[in-house]
Amino acid sequence: MSYEILSTDKLPEYLKSIDAMESIFSNFDNLEVIEVGDGNLNYVYLISNRDNPSETVALKQAVPYLRVVGESWALTRERMRFEIQALVKQKELCPELIPEIYYSSIEMSVVIMENISDKKILRGQIIEGKTFPNLADHMSTFLANTLYYSSDLHLPSLEKKAAVANFINPELCNLTEEFVFTNAYEQHETNSYNEALTQADIDFIQHDGALKIAVAEMKYKFMNNAEALLHGDLHIGSIMTNETETTVIDPEFAFYGPMGFDIGAFIGNLFMSYFSHEHRQKLLGNEQLDYRTWILDTIASTWNQFETKFDALWAKHQADKDPLYFDYPGGEADAKLQRETFIQRVFSDSLGFAACKMMRRIFGLAKVADIADIEDLEARACIERMTLQLGKILVTQRDQFHSIEEVIERAKIISPLQ
Amino acid sequence: MSYEILSTDKLPEYLKSIDAMESIFSNFDNLEVIEVGDGNLNYVYLISNRDNPSETVALKQAVPYLRVVGESWALTRERMRFEIQALVKQKELCPELIPEIYYSSIEMSVVIMENISDKKILRGQIIEGKTFPNLADHMSTFLANTLYYSSDLHLPSLEKKAAVANFINPELCNLTEEFVFTNAYEQHETNSYNEALTQADIDFIQHDGALKIAVAEMKYKFMNNAEALLHGDLHIGSIMTNETETTVIDPEFAFYGPMGFDIGAFIGNLFMSYFSHEHRQKLLGNEQLDYRTWILDTIASTWNQFETKFDALWAKHQADKDPLYFDYPGGEADAKLQRETFIQRVFSDSLGFAACKMMRRIFGLAKVADIADIEDLEARACIERMTLQLGKILVTQRDQFHSIEEVIERAKIISPLQ
Numbered sequence: 001m002s003y004e005i006l007s008t009d010k011l012p013e014y015l016k017s018i019d020a021m022e023s024i025f026s027n028f029d030n031l032e033v034i035e036v037g038d039g040n041l042n043y044v045y046l047i048s049n050r051d052n053p054s055e056t057v058a059l060k061q062a063v064p065y066l067r068v069v070g071e072s073w074a075l076t077r078e079r080m081r082f083e084i085q086a087l088v089k090q091k092e093l094c095p096e097l098i099p100e101i102y103y104s105s106i107e108m109s110v111v112i113m114e115n116i117s118d119k120k121i122l123r124g125q126i127i128e129g130k131t132f133p134n135l136a137d138h139m140s141t142f143l144a145n146t147l148y149y150s151s152d153l154h155l156p157s158l159e160k161k162a163a164v165a166n167f168i169n170p171e172l173c174n175l176t177e178e179f180v181f182t183n184a185y186e187q188h189e190t191n192s193y194n195e196a197l198t199q200a201d202i203d204f205i206q207h208d209g210a211l212k213i214a215v216a217e218m219k220y221k222f223m224n225n226a227e228a229l230l231h232g233d234l235h236i237g238s239i240m241t242n243e244t245e246t247t248v249i250d251p252e253f254a255f256y257g258p259m260g261f262d263i264g265a266f267i268g269n270l271f272m273s274y275f276s277h278e279h280r281q282k283l284l285g286n287e288q289l290d291y292r293t294w295i296l297d298t299i300a301s302t303w304n305q306f307e308t309k310f311d312a313l314w315a316k317h318q319a320d321k322d323p324l325y326f327d328y329p330g331g332e333a334d335a336k337l338q339r340e341t342f343i344q345r346v347f348s349d350s351l352g353f354a355a356c357k358m359m360r361r362i363f364g365l366a367k368v369a370d371i372a373d374i375e376d377l378e379a380r381a382c383i384e385r386m387t388l389q390l391g392k393i394l395v396t397q398r399d400q401f402h403s404i405e406e407v408i409e410r411a412k413i414i415s416p417l418q
Numbered sequence: 419m420s421y422e423i424l425s426t427d428k429l430p431e432y433l434k435s436i437d438a439m440e441s442i443f444s445n446f447d448n449l450e451v452i453e454v455g456d457g458n459l460n461y462v463y464l465i466s467n468r469d470n471p472s473e474t475v476a477l478k479q480a481v482p483y484l485r486v487v488g489e490s491w492a493l494t495r496e497r498m499r500f501e502i503q504a505l506v507k508q509k510e511l512c513p514e515l516i517p518e519i520y521y522s523s524i525e526m527s528v529v530i531m532e533n534i535s536d537k538k539i540l541r542g543q544i545i546e547g548k549t550f551p552n553l554a555d556h557m558s559t560f561l562a563n564t565l566y567y568s569s570d571l572h573l574p575s576l577e578k579k580a581a582v583a584n585f586i587n588p589e590l591c592n593l594t595e596e597f598v599f600t601n602a603y604e605q606h607e608t609n610s611y612n613e614a615l616t617q618a619d620i621d622f623i624q625h626d627g628a629l630k631i632a633v634a635e636m637k638y639k640f641m642n643n644a645e646a647l648l649h650g651d652l653h654i655g656s657i658m659t660n661e662t663e664t665t666v667i668d669p670e671f672a673f674y675g676p677m678g679f680d681i682g683a684f685i686g687n688l689f690m691s692y693f694s695h696e697h698r699q700k701l702l703g704n705e706q707l708d709y710r711t712w713i714l715d716t717i718a719s720t721w722n723q724f725e726t727k728f729d730a731l732w733a734k735h736q737a738d739k740d741p742l743y744f745d746y747p748g749g750e751a752d753a754k755l756q757r758e759t760f761i762q763r764v765f766s767d768s769l770g771f772a773a774c775k776m777m778r779r780i781f782g783l784a785k786v787a788d789i790a791d792i793e794d795l796e797a798r799a800c801i802e803r804m805t806l807q808l809g810k811i812l813v814t815q816r817d818q819f820h821s822i823e824e825v826i827e828r829a830k831i832i833s834p835l836q
Binding site for chain 2: 161
């Protein structure tokens with residue numbers, strides 16, 4: 001059918017018209033439709049059969065504007081094509097971490113997926129102080145599998161280039177370029193500042209030449225290094241979890257970009273959560289130590305497991321004589337050196353991107369609830385200053401860190417565990 | 419018309435059918451058609467009106483295979499689309515260095531251009547020992563203009579991404595990946611070796627782990643860094659010159675890649691010419707000094723003028739507030755630091771790519787006549803060893819050179835001017 005904007009009223013009829021839904025719903029007469037979209041871009045509905053609530057799906061539809069702003073901010077529905085393509089590819093590469101896809105239509109800008117409302121958005125749960133023992137394992141698998149298998153380290157050259165072409169995503173990349181890499185570092189109408197921050201706090205970022213040059217370098221890498229298929233927006237609001245499981249959602253920003261961007265997004269968000277809990281754990285009446293230690297351990301473990309898994313994938317396929325591997329005279333010693341040099345560069349990139357993702361959340365339009373929802377503005381400003389301080393260090397000194405533990409030590413100097 | 423392979427017989431009728439030819443030819447009854455293609459890929463014809471020889475064009479047509487091998491090596495005609503698109507863009511950016519385009523047809527894989535047979539291929543003329551006082555000026559302009567204006571340093575983000583998509587050129591990039599970055603560094607059926615080279619000479623490259631890792635790094639950059647619209651095959655056989663003018667031709671390898679690849683191609687080829695003239699100048703009965711000094715001066719001047727021109731374009735547009743420029747607190751001092759850091763990285767890339775372009779010409783399928791046409795195989799082997807020696811140094815130590823003069827000094831240690 002040609003494009004039309006769906007609504008709770010229209011949805012039962014629409015679902016009934018889709019063959020693939022016949023294997024989900026035993027009847028379409030008594031469907032419950034709940035709109036749950038709390039995202040910025042799209043509409044999301046959960047649909048269940050009241051006669052048999054285990055028959056349930058989630059439906060996501062893109063509209064030709066930015067939902068959170070309204071029709072005045074046009075944004076093509078093309079983004080749903082990227083989301084569908086990315087979901088399909090990610091599902092192939094890490095099936096346990098991606099929702100089941102039942103149906104998709106580029107024409108209708110619709111995807112119908114598994115209802116995962118047994119899980120909740122990770123950010124809210126981290127704000128509440130919940131721990132997830134498998135999170136680092138799952139996220140390091142997601143990162144290692146999606147980044148390795150979509151890159152030139154694995155794909156034949158022609159196949160990789162076709163994938164790059166298929167994922168050129170100018171509109172949403174442009175949003176990232178503006179909001180992650182530009183506006184927050186300048187006086188810009190879209191910025192907003194906690195009023196408890198001083199001009200000195202703002203100048204700490206916006207009047208630092210070396211920092212701005214470093215941000216421009218990261219922006220250039222973002223724009224030019226088509227290494228791997230990225231999720232493109234991998235903050236902790238794009239991850240849903242229950243006690244044991246993890247699901248990665250919302251890949252409409254997917255494109256071929258630098259590997260470190262996804263890794264940095266996740267790690268940078270966890271560092272902000274770490275800082276925020278200097279305040280939040282007190283509010284919850286807890287000692288800081290346990291929960292904040294869990295966050296830092298999760299950061300360390302995510303990177304270290306990523307490194308191990310990525311290295312293992314590469315080593316495993318070394319023998320396939322894939323495009324970027326030579327028979328080295330030094331055998332495994334040379335091959336290992338090549339992998340280590342590569343991964344160290346990805347590490348440096350990850351720190352630079354983590355920094356940009358952190359700093360923009362303080363001055364830019366889109367905040368993180370971990371910090372921005374702190375009601376005591378002075379307390380919030382303290383957390384914001386920590387975030388800016390680590391951001392500045394990581395982006396300007398990104399080549400000088402050689403392990404995630406060194407980075408964590410630096411974060412602990414800024415905000416001690418006590 | 420639908421695609422058919424043209425021939426000397428068919429060409430007069432074909433030209434007559436094209437409206438745009440009516441402003442070139444006063445009549446089509448007495449056309450002389452000469453096939454001149456000496457390239458590997460396509461057919462090239464020069465067509466003149468015998469009644470008025472100033473009425474003349476060059477016509478190039480791609481066939482669906484590699485011309486030099488024959489129909490057994492399929493290669494899609496898609497390459498002519500890239501050539502046409504690149505010619506049009508290059509003509510816009512440096513009009514004096516690109517032939518006039520009269521007509522093009524993607525369907526027929528044909529481009530009809532200015533006949534520039536008042537110029538000859540540069541490689542042959544350098545072999546003969548001719549000098550071109552404007553060459554460095556022209557080539558540095560070509561490089562600065564095409565690389566700057568096609569990049570994110572200048573284009574709006576959406577426009578740049580559309581251009582990248584339009585120039586994804588998998589087949590010809592794949593040829594480069596195989597022939598420039600892979601086969602020559604391994605035992606490979608497409609390689610061929612001067613029989614005067616020893617196993618030690620071959621092992622000098624093929625059994626050096628650090629070198630092979632460095633080549634793999636350059637290959638990865640080639641495959642992943644979509645910085646600017648490249649010519650893609652900018653050796654001295656893709657340049658035509660007379661005493662005062664320069665024309666760049668044959669951009670079918672055009673794609674969005676790392677800036678250093680075009681710069682390195684040109685410079686690397688000139689270093690091979692420099693080495694070859696240690697032998698050739700003697701053959702010509704000359705002292706080595708003058709001509710070889712001219713080659714080195716041309717290398718230095720090309721890079722130094724490129725640096726000045728590229729920097730000037732960037733500085734000039736700084737005020738336009740283009741995507742990658744901030745208002746820096748330190749003003750021009752910060753902006754200059756950003757530009758210098760960027761250009762130093764392009765320099766390092768250029769050396770790495772120059773090295774790969776050089777080394778592959780010794781062991782790989784495609785040789786350069788400067789060296790491969792030397793009949794005395796022992797003398798040729800000496801030149802080949804020099805090339806391999808400089809190649810190894812440049813690719814493994816590319817970050818350690820900070821001026822082109824340092825590189826030239828290194829080349830002079832390998833092959834003294836005397």
